[in-house]
Amino acid sequence: MxxxxxxxxxxxxxxxxxxxxxxxxxxxxxxxxxxxxxxxxxxxxxxxxxxxxxxxxxxxxxxxxxxxxxxxxxxxxxxxxxxxxxxxxxxxxxxxxxxxxxxxxxxxxxxxxxxxxxxQVSQDVVLHPVPARLNDVTAAGLYLAAEAGARIGGDLYEVLDTPFGIRIIVGDAQGKGLPAVRTAAAVLGAFREAAHYEPELPEVMRRCEAALHRELSRARGDQEAAEPLDPTEQFVTAVLAQVPDTPVVDLVSRGHHPPLLLHRSEADALETSCPLPPLGLEEFLGSHPMPVQTHPFEPGDRLLLYTDGAVEARDPAGNFFDLPAHLAQLSEDGPLGKVLDRLRAFLLDHTRGNLADDTAMIIIERHTRHSSERAPS
Structure with missing residues (x-):
């Protein structure tokens, strides 16, 4: 039963x-x-x-x-x-x-x-449903709120079909409650606008960072704070992914966990060669540019983007959840929605149902494009 x-x-x-x-x-x-x-x-x-x-x-x-x-x-x-x-x-x-x-x-x-x-309405406004198919890419999303009865928190994601390819953002706003939700909403709003008009991923990320600063300024005004907010208490980790027509994926990361590429039953972390601080902490960025990391992403490959709730979850003995190992087990597990359902079951079983942090996951798979299909103009 x-x-x-x-x-x-x-x-x-x-x-x-x-x-x-x-x-x-x-x-x-x-x-x-x-x-x-x-x-x-x-x-x-x-x-x-x-x-x-x-x-x-x-x-x-x-x-x-x-x-x-x-x-x-x-x-x-x-x-x-x-x-x-x-x-x-x-x-x-x-x-x-x-x-x-x-x-x-x-x-x-x-x-x-x-x-x-x-x-639920707020979640639908802030976190749009993930489209199941975008040209030669299929996608699925998952959100697990740590707080009992809650449906939304500071984790954020979006998948868009743009003139520059499929663009994805996954991020995690520091903190909990309504302030984190407002921060996540500000970053998502900027991404949804910039993703369609900015040809370069770093510029999209900068637009998201500018929106974050506007939100923090508004928060300071609401609080009528005499002193500026501590920047180390208001930041967002985020990773942007772009899937063009060519068999690659482009990534820009700001302090976020590396996506996992599932290729031939092996799950590999796509580490960045130049780690950058999260959004909101650009004073630590200095004059460093935001490099775009390009990795092979061939038909049949799957890419998992996630927030820290998926890898920092612990069991009663204090052991971390091994997300790459569990993902590798599901290399032949059918539709993407089923893969996320299995990952959810593994995660809840590992933590005995006691999640310490919100968890968001987006998984995509590249398929071979048929001749009758064409890229968006």
């Missing part, structure tokens, strides 16, 4: 428990075992119903408990005894508290559902 099916079965069992308890009390009271004292078992039924059901379900359990109490008192000729009235008073108090608790819980769940819907 899958974990989802198991959870649903347990939930259904929990919802049936209050009514099963009341039915057991009624059966005992009307049987030869009526000498057993079951009065205290009536009060927990509404409380149990309030845990898993709304006001209607809780009200049904309260009504049934009252009916069972009336039947048993009549059957045992117990009306007028202090014990019967004490049981009814206890049932009344618990019923009122249970109904109020159920109403409050349902309202909180509705508010949470609304927040999640807004979060």
């Amino acid at each position: 899958s974990p989802v099916s198991s959870s649903r079965s347990l939930f259904a069992l929990a919802r049936a428990l209050p009514f099963a308890l009341l039915l057991a009390v009624l059966t005992i009271e009307l049987s030869p075992f009526s000498f057993l004292y079951t009065g205290p078992l009536l009060s927990p039924a509404p409380a149990l119903a309030a845990v898993t059901m709304g006001p209607a379900g809780t009200g049904s359990a309260i009504l049934m408990a009252g009916v069972v109490s009336t039947i048993t008192a009549t059957h045992n000729h117990a009306w007028g005894s202090q014990q019967v009235y004490a049981n009814l008073l206890a049932l009344l108090v618990v019923s009122v508290a249970s109904l109020a608790t159920s109403i409050a819980r349902v309202r909180k769940e509705q508010e949470l559902a609304k927040v999640r819907r807004i979060s």
